[in-house]
Amino acid sequence: MWEGDVLPEREEQSVFLEWLDSHSGSVLKVARAYTLTHEECQDLAQEILMQAWRSLPGFEGRARPSTWFYRVALQTAMNWKRNDQKRRRWQKPLLELEAVGPEGLNGEVRAEHRETVERLYAAIHRLPKADTALVLLYLEALSYREMAEVLGLSESHVGVKLNRAKKALRVLMEGDGDEA
Known part of the structure; x- marks a missing residue:
């Protein structure tokens, strides 16, 4: 095109x-x-x-x-x-944030899903910025090749860094669950 x-x-x-x-x-x-x-x-x-x-x-x-x-x-x-x-201050939003949660779920399940997503974003926010980028691309289901292209890394480096980021995210999510 x-x-x-x-x-x-x-x-x-x-x-x-x-x-x-x-x-x-x-x-x-x-x-x-x-x-x-x-x-x-x-x-x-x-x-x-x-x-x-x-x-x-x-x-x-x-x-x-x-x-x-x-x-x-x-x-x-x-x-x-x-x-x-x-x-x-004078800009009008082109995009509005929408309530998070799959359609068709009952209120309780939807609230639980929203809470999990909020915890996930809180944990993602605590990752180093480069890891945040990797996790977001992973959540969007991009391939390692696509992630490497976006971030300017090799595919193998993406794999190593993503593995570490997922482990760190798991620890953060488990820690949040203990506090609740």
Whole structure:
């Protein structure tokens, strides 16, 4: 679809909206993993989308759109600073966080699922930032090759780091369960 050609602005907007529709869940997951509050999550999600829009003209088609979107999201999240709150105050969210939980579950099971997901995100948030990125990509069911492409690592290095991150996450989750 894209081979280094410059797209007219209208087509850029169309491509961006299409990719946003396909990858908004990933943006929110990344934002949630790198923030503590709902407001921070919304701010970071908006920052990711702004960076993706700004970066779109530089997309050369060497990576798939999903890989490119993840790379922008993770890079923005890892570099994100809270020092430009003035600009963020007037922005209206393009994405809204939705209640977590599969459809069709009864209230009690849904609440239990939501609690588990909240504990998972709390544990992910305590991981080193590079491990957070790996775990998010793993949760999105990306292959080792895709993870390596997004993070600029070798596939074998992804495997080693992911194994360590999963062990650390398991310890954190077990620790949270003991506190409850």
